[in-house]
Amino acid sequence: MSSSEHKNVTEDVVDYLKQKIMDGTWKPGDKISSENELTACLSVSRASVRYAIQHLIAVGVLESFQGKGTFVKTKPISDIEQKLKTLYNNTSVEQLVEFRIIIEGESCRLAAQRMTEDALNRMKIHLVNMMNSISDREAFINEDIAFHKEILKTTGNDLIVRSMEYIMGQIESQHHAFNTEDKFSTAVEWHRKILLELEKGNGREAARCMKKHLLDSAKV
Template identity: 35%
Template sequence: MPKFVKSSLVDQIFDYLQSEILKGTWAPGEKLPSETELAASLDVSRMSLRSAIQRCCAMGLTETRVGEGTFVRDFNLRSYFTELYRLKLLGRNPNEINDMRAILQLGSVRLAMTDSISQEKIGKLEELFHQMEAAADRGDLPKFHELDSDFHRLICSLGNNELLFLIYDAIAELTDDVMHHNVEKSVAAFQGFSRIMEHHKELVESIKTCDMDRFTKAIMGSRERSISYYPNL
């Protein structure tokens, strides 16, 4: 087992635990040794070890269950960004999140239009749009939010770029949270869903006709409206 110096001891323990988890010494779902056992094997205090484990939990690497112990989580980028968002270390400015979402959608659609977009995906996009219309007509806001999230996820998959989609998926909790607020503010400002549905129709039609300028105009118009929803930042 490694020996640790006193300076930045918690950092060194955290680095060790992180390294062991990422290389698979403890598999996802597996329980870590008890604090007493692990502290003894590393020759560190339980207090220092506990601080390092708390950091692992904050980063989404592990989770501590009361009365059971600490377990390795199935780590992914989404859990990482979600924890940072939950701890208010990331995404405190809604306009920055709106900008990030806009950039990822513009990039994905630009890539898609360079090649061709399958009729199957266009059909799925149209179907989601019609389902959103139905939810809007019913005034079913929770269902509308769910469909809206699926709609924009599909847009970000059009470019067939796994890394781009992975980034969008990783920040899904940030973007979904802000999108929900955007929708609610738009419904209040325009007294209904009409403006939102016009925007989504423009996205669908511009993708169907491979009109990048029209798509860009729709995305940037939405961005400008979103900025007005958070004027005091």
């Protein structure tokens, strides 16, 4: 599926979720259907469902609680339409990569200074999981994104984390559009280098590796 086709499918999912909220099927505070239920109901990929949900979470329409599910935020329904207008823009791959280089590059510098043993261990687990799931596209992408999120969280800066959450769906879409199995091995090596530099406390080199990784990941 091309990136434009994936976006169109995801827009359909967003429209479906929006309609459920607007017609009162899901009221503020209600739990929405699970990813598996929505995938089966709409006959779309789980990635498209997750992309749509992540975007709705990012703009404040939905909220997710680990182990509990995803819920409609308890705010006036009139806010939803305005927030949904920000979901789909024409951000190019180049703009997305530039944004990520700025944010994630500097995040590497901060993370290197503020790294904890627990965070390092979580990143190592994500890296191992990436290595073990090279032949499983969706599992690999999930672990890849989790690795990057861990770096962001380690900065301790909530604004950085939230700014990246807003575009996380676009990042996942880029992964699906550009990444192929033969590129996963290269991605693993870049993540290994980034992790090594973070473990050494070398934020400058970690940022350099992150920049090269992001540029490489956007190549067709």
